[in-house]
Amino acid sequence: MKDLQKGSDSYTVKYLLGEENIDIPLSHRRWNNYIEIKGARENNLKGIDVKFPLNVMTVVTGVSGSGKSTLVRDIFYKALKREYSDVSDRPGEFIALEGNVKMIKDIEFVDQNPIGKSSRSNPVTYVKAYDEIRKLFAEQPLAKQMGYTAGYFSFNTEGGRCEECKGEGTVTVEMQFMADLVLECESCHGKRFNSDTLEIKYKDKNIYDILEMTVNQAVEFFTEHNQRKIIKKLLPLQQVGLGYIKLGQPSSTLSGGENQRVKLAYFLSLEKSESTIFVFDEPTTGLHFHDIKKLMNALDALIERGHTIIIIEHNMDIIKCADYIIDLGAEGGKDGGNIVCTGTPEEIAECKESYTGRFLTDKLK
Numbered sequence: 001m002k003d004l005q006k007g008s009d010s011y012t013v014k015y016l017l018g019e020e021n022i023d024i025p026l027s028h029r030r031w032n033n034y035i036e037i038k039g040a041r042e043n044n045l046k047g048i049d050v051k052f053p054l055n056v057m058t059v060v061t062g063v064s065g066s067g068k069s070t071l072v073r074d075i076f077y078k079a080l081k082r083e084y085s086d087v088s089d090r091p092g093e094f095i096a097l098e099g100n101v102k103m104i105k106d107i108e109f110v111d112q113n114p115i116g117k118s119s120r121s122n123p124v125t126y127v128k129a130y131d132e133i134r135k136l137f138a139e140q141p142l143a144k145q146m147g148y149t150a151g152y153f154s155f156n157t158e159g160g161r162c163e164e165c166k167g168e169g170t171v172t173v174e175m176q177f178m179a180d181l182v183l184e185c186e187s188c189h190g191k192r193f194n195s196d197t198l199e200i201k202y203k204d205k206n207i208y209d210i211l212e213m214t215v216n217q218a219v220e221f222f223t224e225h226n227q228r229k230i231i232k233k234l235l236p237l238q239q240v241g242l243g244y245i246k247l248g249q250p251s252s253t254l255s256g257g258e259n260q261r262v263k264l265a266y267f268l269s270l271e272k273s274e275s276t277i278f279v280f281d282e283p284t285t286g287l288h289f290h291d292i293k294k295l296m297n298a299l300d301a302l303i304e305r306g307h308t309i310i311i312i313e314h315n316m317d318i319i320k321c322a323d324y325i326i327d328l329g330a331e332g333g334k335d336g337g338n339i340v341c342t343g344t345p346e347e348i349a350e351c352k353e354s355y356t357g358r359f360l361t362d363k364l365k
């Protein structure tokens, strides 16, 4: 500890020195509405009744194997997905779904898997900011004169993109006995579009220049030129702490935690968002303290917009910020599957039988 520099710019150093912390919230959100699962008995669950409050952040805790994923993913998520859409797997065994089911319009399971299937997908296409950028380019006088529509500025369809690399900017060469080689496309020199397309400029920038901007730079640039529709779609990426990524950065190069936050940014970007429940199974896996803070901010923003958050988590910084905790256990496997206690972090800390409570007692000091 002695070697750590005070006043260092490193976030790791700041957290270790306690200069940067995730604060304990001053109060918890109150709730009246909830959805209740009655008689949950899949895997080791002992026929338990569990209330999940709406429009707050609930954290489901308990030792490994206590039944958290079975309850939240296999029963709660799948049972509600079946209510709100017609595509769903069969949920785990339970007796009934009660409470304010009709107050919610959808439920989403947010994982760290890559966004989009294609190697051409990236954060700006995912949050639909690119649709607005393409429209803007198609409106430029030279584009109109040449008859280029918004589709021309897409790297997903033929037209304006470089056909040599199909808009990827790179070509992959398969090597025998070695990892594939990824080379810059010789035809477009990594610029992803053909030279005619790159002639079209908006305020002296072509589409490639725009894709090379970071989200922060793009917000500044489009703010300067008062492009409100584009800014509105980009701001959520900034809000979830992704201002540093380039607009054209391929999704495949994003980390798990970054993918997760792009997904949240998409929900924050929706004009009219219908009340949705977001479910996470251990979302802080692989995240640095600083990223956990960004994730928490994104979750708060979703609750502000009327959504509900349910998280399975071991991370004490998340648990202490919960509005409501459902603690499962007491042990893993056959000695688990019961509710040990439920309530606010302060109430769980009072619970002698709860392992989570014991850890919380220290955290809440």
Ligand SMILES: Nc1ncnc2c1ncn2[C@@H]1O[C@H](COP(=O)(O)OP(=O)(O)O)[C@@H](O)[C@H]1O
Pocket (backbone or CB within 6 Å): 043, 044, 062, 063, 064, 065, 066, 067, 068, 069, 070, 071, 332, 333, 334
């Ligand atoms: N598909 C399955 N078949 C049989 N037992 C399972 C299955 N999935 C999980 N279990 C068991 O159910 C219990 C609860 O598992 P799980 O819900 O994954 O716990 P947690 O998410 O709290 O770690 C564990 O004892 C686990 O071994």
Ligand SMILES: [Mg+2]
Pocket (backbone or CB within 6 Å): 068, 069, 070, 281
């Ligand atoms: Mg689990």
Ligand SMILES: [Zn+2]
Pocket (backbone or CB within 6 Å): 162, 163, 164, 165, 166, 167, 168, 169, 170, 185, 186, 187, 188, 189, 190, 191, 192, 193
């Ligand atoms: Zn090319």
